[in-house]
Amino acid sequence: MSQMNRQPIAIISDRADPAAEVVNQDVGGQNVYVRNVGETLAKLGWQVDMFTRKVHPDDAKIVQHSPHCRTIRLSAGPEEFIPKNDLFAYMPQFLEAFLKFQSKEGTNYPLVHTNYWLSGWVGLQLQELRNIQLVHTYHSLGIVKYQAAGYQPPIGETRLAIEKQILEQANCVVATSPQEQEALRKLVSETGEIRVISGGTDISNFRLLSKTEARLKLGFNPTERIVLYVGRFDPSKGLETLLQAGANCQARSQGNFRLVIAGGEDPDLEGDREEERIRILAQELELTENILFTGRLAHDILPFYYAAADVCVVPSYYEPFGLVAIEAMACGTPVVASNVGGLKFTVIPEETGLLVPPHDIAGFAAAIDRVLTDDVWARKMRKQASLRVRQNFSWAWVAGQLSDLYRCLLAKSIMNEQLWHLHLPKSTNASHVEVSATESAKLGKVS
Template sequence: MEQPLRIALISEHASPLATLGGVDSGGQNIYVAHVARCLAQAGHQVDVLTRRDSATLAPSVDMRPGARVIHIPAGPSEFVPKEQLMAHMPEFAHGTRTLMEHSMPYDLVHANFFMSGMVAQRLKRTLGLPFVITFHALGLVRREHQKEADAFPIERLEIERQLVHDADAIVSECPQDSDDLTRLYGADPERMAMVPCGFDPAEFRPMNRAQARTKLGLDPHEFIVLQLGRLVPRKGIDNVIRSLAHLPPDMPVRLLVVGGDDREPDEARTPEIARLRSVARESGVAARVSFVGHRSRDELREYYSAADVFVTTPWYEPFGITPLEAMACGTPVIGSDVGGIRYSVRDGETGFLVPPHEPAALAQKLEHLQANPSLARAMGRAGIRRARSLFTWERITRELVDVYREVCERRRESPPPWLQRPRLVSPTGTALAR
């Protein structure tokens, strides 16, 4: 029987304990939380290292037996936008190294996002720890689409190139991610493994649509289009709103926009709501759009199940977890023909793929689904099968463990020369030792 691994998951800005739905809280938080839990459930020892962003946080928090979150002081103990965190990464790296010198010895580090990669890179150089990296988003791709709106410093691009060169393994999340890493960053295919994101089948599964609508107070006769996730411009929610203007005036359609910083939609706290409401008014569809506000994870299944279709048309998407959640609930998905959505959604089978900036094309697919409820039901069933067969977190974690073990085996077979010096990690463990 193979020995369990001791893994440090670094996620500097995306804590698995964070409230989801804010500007900097989304798919990466979900990814880290579920990977950590599944690794621990499989018998591995996992620490998630994240930045201490509140003075009230305990130094460490147990997620479940075998998995805990450790808060590393770096910068002020308050929220800092991720675009402004690079200056605090040396302090984060120093705190992480100090922790590791007095804690259990890890087999490897799995860095999430490029700034976590910066920390892992230093740990490899000082402690000899191999590291795996999942970028979750690439600076060159972000800059291509967001242009001057991209607030990350230009140094990010060279840092990512160095990380691609130094990482022991790179986890891409979809074929497009693999292509971008190879084409834009010169990644070595021999050190790349494609492992997608996932969903929890205990959390997201079908429920009766009529019951879901009754519970949510929704009209049983409307064709309900659901948009759910972070409210930021790149998610293309304005495209979904504009598509409503291309639908027949007598079509009984309602768009639900779920997300934001507060349970009640607050334009002051979530300025994107104000912008999107303005788009709805200018498009003449304000009466067809309902902003719901933030909802907790345990409420989302009801919204997915109540909808006739889930729509997500971002400009680009490294992967996108919400389409999986919708599919798992038996709801057809219309998504942008980009990134991970192109991989998770099977065009014509589990939903439709459309160009990201063409509201008329989206409207055509919405009208087609509304006119063909039997097709929508068939797509929903196909989505359930596809999600369950390929995208459960349990399966994704098994694939990650295969990557981890390959990295550890390569390191044992060919240790670099500088690994011959004594390790700095205590073999017995003190301080935060288990």
């Protein structure tokens, strides 16, 4: 079997299914990250198993993405959607299911890459039980999110404690931007290894397209000034700020102004009520005639919406990376974004877009107007934005960086084990060696 020559690794994403369909399930940046990282790592020579929680009885237990990459759905609790704030109670069952699958397959995963704090807890247990090399990506930091939202759920204290433990005990934490690295150091812990490796996007799908052709395909007027938002209905995404800014744009008073809202509800936050709130606000601001709600869009049609837009707005109050921003830039669309988190890393002010303080209605209105009214500058930004993404945010680049990190950690782990064997007392018997090797490897893990 060809995978015998490949090193198996496990990627755990318990709450974000890498095999989920974009248009009809709770799919966000984490799903996209995990699936693309997994598939690209397989192309680089790894045997990749991606583990997630089974949320529907009819979902296939195993989805084969390519000969060397698959998603494995484990039963942990009822096979139904469970809000993320209620999922921690089922993580021991997830861990048990993972260990059973590993035993049944006879596969050893010397390295596990966990995603989000719930998966991170599973990784910490595996680190104790199996002495794995543990790599972790947060995707969202509890302390930053709670500060931005002004609210901490009942599970909050548990999450904060586990996120701190992950940073201090994992072999390496992958931050998707220098800003996330800074937040981890200042707000979570001063100890622990951090490597900055950004997220990415599919540059074969999100690419430069003709604005005229995109508008023709979508039925938009060629002369409309189109402002685009892509994302879920979530209070932390800042849609309220965007609508109020849109109502105050000078471009709106000049006519031919269209605000396009692309996205669906977030089941974790009773998003249907949030969408209703936004629709009511649009009526109150007399934006109904200017606004189009598209619902959730498939990834094959989304690039045409980016290309058709004059500007894409990301008004989030908190954003650890900002996938929408790089998708838009890949399509050559200037971005107006909040100067928070990873958006300060992905968007280069004056070159690929503009950054505005979150909640700043007047600031967003002025930034949108500036992009809409300066055609020469906007055309220049289209080229620069697309080039920046192609050079810095392709999945091939991201997976290459992760692959190098994995190999480094595994090599250090082997070296530590060899050094330990080299210094074994000659009188030590085999049974003591086996027990001591496990403990020594734990003590000698890469920090």
